[in-house]
Amino acid sequence: MSEPTFGNLAWIRIAVLSGLFAVWGLASSAVDKVHFPGPITVMKVVWSDWIMDASATWSDALAPSLFRLILGFALASLGALGLGVAIGRSRTLGDYTEPIIHFVRAIPPPALLPLFIVLFGIGDLQKIVLISIGVFPPILLNTIDGVRSVDPLLLDTAASFRVSRARRIYQVVIPAAAPKIFAGLRIAIAIAVILMVISELVAATNGLGFRIVRSSRQFKYVDVWAGIVVLGVLGSVLNGILGAVERRVLGWNSL
Amino acid sequence: MSLTTLPVNSATSGLGRISQLLRVPTSWVRGAAGFAVLFAAAEVFTRAELVTPSYLPRASSILAETANLVTTGSFWSATQATMKAWLLGMLVATAIAVPLGMLLGLNTLAHTAANMVIELFRPIPSVALIPIGILQFGRGIDLKIALIAYACLWPILFNTIHGVHAVDSIRVDSAKVFGLSRRQRITGVYLPSSAPFIFTGLKIASSVALILAVSVEIVAGGREGLGILLEGARQLGELKLSYAVIIMLGVIGVVLQAVFEFVERRAFGWTKFSGGDS
Secondary structure, eight states, X not given: OOOOOOTTHHHHHHHHHHHHHHHHHHHHHHSOTTTSOOHHHHHHHIIIIIITTHHHHIIIIIHHHHHHHHHHHHHHHHHHHHHHHHHHHOHHXXXXXXXXXXXXXXXXXXXXXXXXXXXXXXSHHHHHHHHHHHHHHHHHHHHHHHHHTSOHHHHHHHHHTTOOHXXXXXXXXXXXXXXXXXXXXXXXXXXXXHHHHHHHHHSOSSSHHHHHHHHHHTTOHHHHHHHHHHHHHHHHHHHHHHHHHHHHHTGGGOO | OOXXXXXXXXXXXXXXXXXXXXXXXXXXXXXXXXXXXXXXXXHHHHHTTSSOTTTSOOHHHHHHHHHHHTTSHHHHHHHHHHHHHHHHHHHHHHHXXXXXXXXXXXXXXXXXXXXXXXXXXXXXXXXXXXXXXXXXXXXXXXXXXXXXXXXXXXXXHHHHHHHHHTSOHHHHHHHHHTTOOHHHXXXXXXXXXXXXXXXXXXXXXXXXXXXHHHHHHHHHOOSSSHHHHHHHHHHHTOHHHHHHHHHHHHHHHHHHHHXXXXXXXXXXXXXXXXXXXX
């Protein structure tokens, strides 16, 4: 199907966005304004409470949340990458371990939260462990898949040129598997944000999710909506960063 | 060394012999062996009591608790409550996402416009909407259905659009030549051709729906569900029960995936692609 292009794309963008805000505003004035405030009310709170009060936003919500998210994500990525290369290179090891991995992946990660609260308390440790375990299976399975899809000709060529085993892994296997690995990381970042938020909603003393649930308990629903907007922006930014890294790393592989 | 003793020939190894006796693939026997080794290691580790047994009970006692759990009525009514929300949420999401995906896939202008709206909404983590959802839907099944439908909308919608775009233009042109109306083309050409993609979307959505069902139950509470069983076990300090429910949730997840993969092979085995993306 041919895709006609629109020269006036910017106009469509502006029209769509203003249409969306108009619908939001009309909907909120049609229903209950306390539970469902309009866009201007919400954006005012985003401006006054989140942007103007940047130091509190950072120390109270963003810094603790990002710390948990990034550490949990990074630990799982490193572990899953190493294990994934090992399993992907050995069919036998794959046969032994893959059913276990598929079983662990099938467990909805938030189900671990009540248990982890008992085991690890309500602090950073519990949240980091939860995020790591939740994002581990998708990264691992994609790495295995990517490593298996490496062209054997590349490996044979490298082997016949007597390239060492370690260099073959770093310079042949991982680059060739990278597109699949990035696909896994993309799935993982969405899961990581969900687990960060849910663990902060249920039990925490700071973080973005905690701020939302605190506002909700104080019946400040405008603040809850503002928190959701901020989370949406954070999600977009994280996706954008991952996309930029991906383009940089996979620039050679212009798909 | 003769050829038959090479380790490559799995038929001569112990596990290979078992797989021959049982007439199942070696990979199955190896998978079972993997689980057995994991269990044995967990049993040894938990018997060593390096961690307090109240936190990490013996692996065998967790398995016994799991076996006991599936004989209780409370487990099955909780499972029923969770899976009912799963099913209804998926149905609502499909009923919205498939027609919308058809529309957006066929109309470039609508697609361009909708993309901007979608890019605004998609990054919002669905669980963050629970506190707001409680106000609108209470803490019962309606809340679960609403959030499952919201979260599952995206994978089904994207895969439907993707499927419509992947339809072979020769089929569409042929349908036009034979004088099929737009509606007939949609039901007769676009829908069946994009069905494998839509199904991939449903498969992804099925695990998203289970995640959301349990999440809502844990965060919002309510009367019945597996997440509520987990929260109850936490409050009573019955960790063995927590482990057992988590294992059963894994079993449910595996069964759901297996069902979707079985249907996929049966219904769409004729397609070369099992394509689509999240």
